Amino acid sequence: MDRERWNGFTLVELLVVIAIIGMLVGLLLPAVQQAREAARILQCGNHLRQMGLAALNYETTVRAFPSGGWTWRWVGDPDRGLGVDQPGSWTYSLLPFLEQNALFQSGADGDPDTCGDVQKKGVAVCLQTPLSLFHCPSRRSAKTYYSRKASSFRNALTDMTQVVKGDYAANYGVVTLSEVSGDAAPSSLEDAKKRNQENNWPTYPQQGVIFYRSAVSLAEIQDGTTNTYFVGEKYLSPTYYEEGTGSVEYCGGDNETLYNGTCNDTCRSVYYDFANPASHYAPLQDREQYDRHSCRFGSPHAGSFGMTLCDGSSQRISYAIEPEVHYYLGNRNDRQAVSLP
DSSP: OHHHHTSSOOHHHHHHHHHHHHHHHHHHHHHHHHHHHHHHHHHHHHHHHHHHHHHHHHHHHHSSOOOOOSOTTOOOOGGGOSSTTOOSOHHHHHGGGGTOHHHHTTTOOSOTTOOOHHHHHHHHHHHTOOOGGGSOTTTOOSSOEEESSGGGOTTSOTTOOEEOOOSEEEEEESSOOOOOOGGGSOSSHHHHHHHHHHTOOOOOOOSSSSOTTOOOOGGGOTTOGGGSEEEEEBOOOGGGSSEEOSOTTTTTSOSSOTTOSSSTTTEEEOOBOTTSTTOBOOOEEOOTTOOSOTTSBEESSSSEEEEEETTSOEEEEETTSOHHHHHHHHOTTOOOOOOOO
């Protein structure tokens, strides 16, 4: 009888063991999730670091950081090279320096003053080829996303609805970033050619590093490259992770593509109103239903967001950073002695 009694577990003993295992799993899961998030943050920082190094190589070649492009109405043009004549975004200009020259050249026909169907089809390949480098792994995967504006781009096919997007934005400067005035975008490549001949491009001088037709050199970053933002993670409401719908103000700054010229999809601001300190674009963690001020920096990560400085280094910036300090770090020549906290 005694031997038979010890051949198995009682129901109570079994329930106790199950309870202990459940408790251990419950304690382990948060640790596993934190480890995964730490790995994603590390990967995100590596993306930013690669972009920073590519930008420095670009600056060595062109003697200026990449231009912001010609507003949201234009995407990258492979025949217009690098610099202020490139209508596409800073991300497009960096492609040759990120071992993506074939993608940059997609659709090139050798004529910078025209954009026929062959070129538009090649550009469409670029606009629909996802690159994981431009995505934060904590937010969304590298794939194409819906865009309600693709039919409005002046040098691309009009029937695209799925395009590549990005989770990083360049430092536009210290003013409120709006869709740059309508007269900034040429109506056609012929119009752009005429503006070049007459030297009649509108100017929108900013104190950031990347903006409309910008050409900021290292020498112009008078506050020092270690104290000036270059590019960082952008704020985006989770509502719009998958689709770019709604108006410009309420779409979360994600309704165009990764390669559109200066707009709040590809650039962000560090705006701060000294007369009204409550008005500012301090960085924010992504949160549901908070989709105003899509010109901010931010990220899905808790506690901090990633930023690359103009010296190519990648840093974590706390959301608790003083808005005024955030402003100074986005101003390349304010002569204020601030550094990262």
